[in-house]
Amino acid sequence: MRDFLFPRKLFSLFCVLFIICALMMITAFLLNAAAPAEIDDTEVFFKRTTEVHVPIIMYHLVTEKQKYIGKYGITPQQLREDLDFLCQNNFTTVTINDLINFVEQGTPLPSNPIVLTFDDGNTSDYNHVFPLMKEFDMKAVISIMGKQIDEYSTERTKNPKAKYPNMIWREVFEIHESGRMEIQSHGYDVHGKYGSGKKNNESLEAYHVRLQADLKKLQDACTEHLGYAPTAFTYPLGIMGENSRQVLESLGMRASLSCQEGMNIIRQGDKDCLFKLYRYNRPSNTGIETLINKAIAHAKS
Numbered sequence: 001m002r003d004f005l006f007p008r009k010l011f012s013l014f015c016v017l018f019i020i021c022a023l024m025m026i027t028a029f030l031l032n033a034a035a036p037a038e039i040d041d042t043e044v045f046f047k048r049t050t051e052v053h054v055p056i057i058m059y060h061l062v063t064e065k066q067k068y069i070g071k072y073g074i075t076p077q078q079l080r081e082d083l084d085f086l087c088q089n090n091f092t093t094v095t096i097n098d099l100i101n102f103v104e105q106g107t108p109l110p111s112n113p114i115v116l117t118f119d120d121g122n123t124s125d126y127n128h129v130f131p132l133m134k135e136f137d138m139k140a141v142i143s144i145m146g147k148q149i150d151e152y153s154t155e156r157t158k159n160p161k162a163k164y165p166n167m168i169w170r171e172v173f174e175i176h177e178s179g180r181m182e183i184q185s186h187g188y189d190v191h192g193k194y195g196s197g198k199k200n201n202e203s204l205e206a207y208h209v210r211l212q213a214d215l216k217k218l219q220d221a222c223t224e225h226l227g228y229a230p231t232a233f234t235y236p237l238g239i240m241g242e243n244s245r246q247v248l249e250s251l252g253m254r255a256s257l258s259c260q261e262g263m264n265i266i267r268q269g270d271k272d273c274l275f276k277l278y279r280y281n282r283p284s285n286t287g288i289e290t291l292i293n294k295a296i297a298h299a300k301s
Contacts, residue, residue: 195239
């Protein structure tokens, strides 16, 4: 009888252990199913709110000379009024690199972001725009033309008191170092009849070689004089050649600015949204409030 009972007790013990193990496995499964799945930082990043509307305003010349006031020229007082409007309406100026960091790294943008761009690297950017940016605690984007800056920098060494229409490298370095004026590329010498587009009877390959050589010349000059290479290209006259983006990207650029009007929708993880950014030209007869309202209306249409 004892020999018969011993196997029965052993079998019962085995059954109890089996049931305990089964319960433990079921419990572990349920706990894992209830717990959120582990995801890496990239997945967390792309689960956030990822879209921001950003208007960009395009300025050219800021001058007190009445003969230049018009479609591409405004007075320092008009620029002051624009900046005062932004302050009163809680806009925050950001740069192109801020947009890039938002898209590529998820770096947050402030509420009501806006970009102020100034084309050509005019002396007025140093004499008028820079002081106002400091006064209003704002930022701007300056797209410079390399050839003019090289030429006037050389001429200034010969005649220190002379005045020139474009900045020299010393001034560009000063505004860049301030952190208030982001330097971007307007090309070295492509601001002419065809802008940075393809010339008549020019092959696509020849066009790409020419454009790359020109833009690289300014990239190298900025690296030499500023210790920084532009991350965006501002198309002169808004003229874009076929497949020009691949030339920009080959030089490390991650954004470009057009002259087309519209509201920019900047999306995290969407690198395409950084190219051909829309801008509204600011003429002397149209204030920044009107331009921002046009951008908002465009976004709603």
